[in-house]
Amino acid sequence: MRTRHVRTLIGVLVAGLFLPIQARAESNAELLKRIEVLSQELTRLKGQIEANNAATTANRQATEELREKVGKAEEKSSERWLTIGGDYQFRADSLWGETKPFTDVSATFANAQAQLQAAFFANPTPATGAALTGLMQFAQNMSGVRTYQQAQSFMGANAAMMGALGNFAAQVPAYKPRNDTLYTNRFGLDLSAKATQDVTVNARLVMYKTFGAGDDDAVTNSGSAPYFADRVGVFDGTLGHIPSSSYLNVDRAFATWSNIADQDIWFSVGRRPSTHGAPSNLRLNTPRPGNGGTPSLLVDYAFDGMTVGWAPDIEGLPGAYGKICYGRGFESGFRSTPGNSLQDTDMLGVSIIPIDTDPLRVWMQWNRGFKIFDAPKMQGTYFGNTAPKINLGDIDWYGLGAMGTLKQVGVGDLNYFADLGMSITHPNNNVSAQFGFPGRTRSRAGRSLHRIPGQHAPSS
């Protein structure tokens, strides 16, 4: 019995020895299985990560492409390269005044012609015929006068005729003209297109008309003697600046190439911004003209021309720049023809602005007009249909001015300016027969001072 127990015990012990080995073998298999599962999971995850990476790369590429497309679209978008602006002005004027008695020269000639013709046709005698022929000869000879000496000779030789013309004088007594209400519309459309990075094209189209009229009669006195020298008629230099018609005229159209040679140098050509320069921007309540424009006291005339300018970076002179301008005031057409002795009228200008800041802007300008014409092309004026017929010589213009804004003076900001101008003529001995021989042989100087102590603008 004892032996059996011992054997049983030994058997149990031996069996017990084998039991852990079998359990360990099972655990290893399980581990291997788990490792295998984990490996598979790892492989799957790796695959996923690779797929994600690929997707991220694709997304990044897509984003880049999209950004590029958006950039290109932005470059092409009209918002980026085209700026549109404009203005509308309604103006109501009430005009009245008083004239002095004067002799209407045009009416005197017309009166003489009409009376002599009537006398001849009523009574065609040698005397009335001679009077009419004499007047016609007088007019023909007068139109042939070209120089100052010829004009003096003509007046000497025709003193009797000129005296006789006094008998036909059309006297205009003093009167009090008035226009209680004159309404005008002005509409301007401004376009600025950035053609390339450094080339900009600017245009301003303007319509300026009188209420109830499609012509300039209301401001030029309908062909009668006008009241203002700059309201005789509308021509190339004033088109869009005098009420005339409902047409949208090209006031400005010019292309500017900036940043030449990576410097602040520019070249600009076209119908120039040569109107409404400083300091007239104060009157018009428009921004300062910047690098464009000319002092309004010297030039307020729509020119076709070109400019080359340079704005050096000078620490002590902020905003300083200078420019040379050229413009054509009159194109005479083909030369060396039997019927045309007129020459082109050109303008050259040098402008130096040593400082251009809000508190102070200073300008110095010199212009020379070459071969100035005697009259612009205008239709239906008091003087009839006028056109350039002769060149009268050259004119130099000098200008010196300053303007600025002083902040918080009294009730608001104070704008000030002072402008000095001088013109010196260089006549070429010619006279204008169509205007009664204006013209000189000697140089003359004229001066003007344009100043307003101040103009207040409410503080913003």
Added chain:
Amino acid sequence: MRTFVSKLMLSLAVAVSAASFSAPVAADDVKMVGVITKIKMASDGKSAVATLKDNKSGDSVTININDDLTLDKFKDKRIVEGDEIRAKYDNAGGKNESKSFKKTAGC
């Protein structure tokens, strides 16, 4: 009078020319031309940060502006986003302090 005006203009032209050759650029000054992509005014209106896209490199450059003349132009919209600017700034210490900030010239 004519001689006086001529002399005056000549003197001023010479003065401007002389001034243009007597302003050396500091070592840390950087000049660039670029389009404004963003203007951020400080709440007190006494400074602003303008971001420009350099025309040459295409990089964005942030410039700090403290001068009243330029700040006034920001305030009354004489300089706005989209304007092309010729700028000069001091980048000492990476601060990019504006020394000149004006629209590119031309007209």
